[in-house]
Each structure stands twice: as structure tokens, then as C-alpha cells.
Amino acid sequence: MKLSVIGCGYLGAVHAAAMASLGHDVVGVDVDVAKIAKLAAGETPFFEPGLAEILSAGLGSGRLAFTTDMSAVADAEVHFVAVGTPQRKDGAGADLRFVDAAIDGLIPHLAPGSLVVGKSTVPVGTAARLAALVDPTGARLAWNPEFLREGFAVQDTVRPDRLVYGVAEASREQDTAVLDAVYAAAIEAGTPRIVTDYATAELVKVAANSFLATKISFINAMAEIAEVTGADVTMLADAIGHDARIGRRFLNAGVGFGGGCLPKDIRAFAARAEELGKGESVAFLKQVDEINLRRRQRLVDLVVDSFDGQVFGHRVAVLGLAFKPDSDDIRDSPALDVAVRLKGLGAEVISHDPEAVPNARQMHPQLEYAASATDALRGAEAVVLVTEWREYRELDPDATAALVSRPVVFDGRNALDPIRWRAAGWTYTGMGR
Structure with a gap:
């Protein structure tokens, strides 16, 4: 099929390249000239495993192209809208500009007859408003929310765990058939498909993110209790995770969640509920947000306390800057936030991340950045692990102890083995352990 993708940021670039990898002819459109030039040259503007390969293959096959000219979409049968919906600067709601x-x-x-498909995460009610603008052209509108995990976005696009189509009742069968053709490979592979109305499709994404955020903040709330009782939140999570009704995933206590989705989506959901007169229905999301943000300060406090309340002038190695491993995304990153807070207290902060340093340096040039984890660790009086990259999880505690001047480690992700690190002479502090 001939497809267009409007917006070539994280979501759009991945979607365009993935659709081309499935055999569709795709044109990606964005107003950012520099971004389009990079993509057209086969360069990824951000780090995402597997994207460079399918981007290069798509361009090489002629099935994928990028442009700033919107008229290039004229012969497309399906138009995916994949632009960002950041948090508004004047409030918690989503910016729909x-x-x-x-x-x-x-x-x-x-x-006439073409299909516009929204993939952006929007407040419930947006699709109905946009459909009223699209309908007079003879085209139709559907909503097909994305469920990408950074670090697994290519896989999640090509082989999603579910497909959700929000369609108008009057064109339900027609629009479903078109989307089935787009996602034929996934459907043939047995991917579950849910066909519903606009409002439900819009709510699916924010409801899913709200649930995941709640689960993370729940275990972090338990970590706060564990810290004052001597309990181990990791073993607690293992124990309750065996309950099939609860499950172990997303029960990893630590410094909390971040990124471009969960934080802004739960805030926008709460704001939209207020607009609908149902703020009390999701009032708990404000507590979820507060618990999450509180864990960042807790980690900073632990580091400061280890220096008898004064971190000024002490050399602290911060391992990780991206909000999660296998990504260079620093949006609302707990790791970067911790580094900046420690720097603000006068610590000599030396940070490292395998992929996120260029982005972090652009936003926070006041921090010192190391070219390698070894460089960051050398001479450190405290080590703070805040993004659980594999290379950090696999650090050898004996070899690492030889690099630092004071073997004190703060495991903001509970990613290290406390027994091994303590046996190597480290003072180990986890979150809720």
C-alpha cells in the first residue's frame, strides 16, 4: 500500500521505516529540515536498536522516502499522524498544536476515500473533533494508538502485542479492512485486534500508561516503608509477583519512571478528567506522580547523607543519563535529574551514558561528562547507578573498587548484586533494600 507518515520524530520515524520493512511504499513528512535531511541520508536522529538497519533497507529499496513537502502525500491511501503531544507549558494538559x-x-x-489514522497520544474527545474536519474532504478518520517501548520500538511496530482500531460506526467495516491490510503481517501472525470507537481507542493508551505508572509507584511506596522497617523491597516484589493477579513485571523499585510518555500522559489524563468533571476518578494519579518524583530526591538524600550531610566538593560518578537503557532519550529522565540535583548541591559530578551524553550535554552543559564508565569511576568518592545499562549491571566490583577512591555505591535501580559488591568491600545502598 501507499502510506504517508506525518511527523518523523521518535514515533513517526520508527513507524515509517517499519511499514516500509513490511513492503509498503512510505513517505515521511516533517517540518524539521535537519531531521528530514538526516533520515533521507540514512542517519537516525536518535538511538533505537534496529532502526538504522530497517531505515537503510527501506531507503535502498526505494520503498521509503522523507520530505518536508506535504504535497508528496497526495497519492497515499493511508495517512498516519504521528506527531508529538508534549505537556503544555502553562499546565498539565497535552499540547495539541x-x-x-x-x-x-x-x-x-x-x-476522497483515503484514511487518516491518528497514532499520537491525545486526550479523549480529540478524534471526534478532528473527524469533523476530515469528513468534508471525503476522507475518513480512524485512531490507532501506539504502544511502543523505547529500546524495542521496531519489534513493537512490526509485531505488536495488540492492535486497537478506533473507527466511526458508519465506516467500521471499510476502515477495519484498510487497517487490516496495513497490518496484514501482524494479523497473520496472530496479533489480537480490537475494533472499537474513537473514545475507547484514545483511552486505551493513557489507561495503559496510567496503570503501569501506578504499579511502579506502588512498589516505590513499598520501598519507602521497607526503608524504615528493614525489609527488602526486591524480595517483597518477588513474593507478591508470584500472584498471577499481580505479576512481577513493573515491580522493580528504584528511582522511578521518566521518559516522554508516562509522566506527561498521566498528567494529561488527570487534566482531561478535570475538564470532564471527573477529576476525582483519577485523583490517585497525582499521588502516583508525587511518589515517583519523591524517589529522585530520596536517592540524592542518600548520597548526601553518606558525606555527613555535605556533598560540596566531593567527586560523584553518576552512571546513566537516559531515562532507561537502550535509549538516548533524556526527557524527564530521573538519572539526569539526580545528576543535576547533586551538581546543584556543589558535588563534582562526572556523568557517563553509552548513548545519551550528546543530548544531556546540550541540555545541561554545566555537568562534566566522561567518555567511558572507567573515566567516570576513576577517583570517585561515590558511585550512583541510575540507568541500568547492561555494561553497568556487569561491572566487576573488585575491578571497579580499584578505580574509585571510596568504595561507596548507590544502586538507584536495584540492578546490582548486593552480596557480591559488599563482599568486594563496597558500602552498598539500594532503594528499599
């Missing part, structure tokens, strides 16, 4: 601009730019180029 980019979604509205994408639709406004598309309308002059829509052919």
Missing part, C-alpha cells in the same frame, strides 16, 4: 497543524496541513491533499 502539532496534531492540529498536521491535520490542517493534510486536508488540502486528502483524496
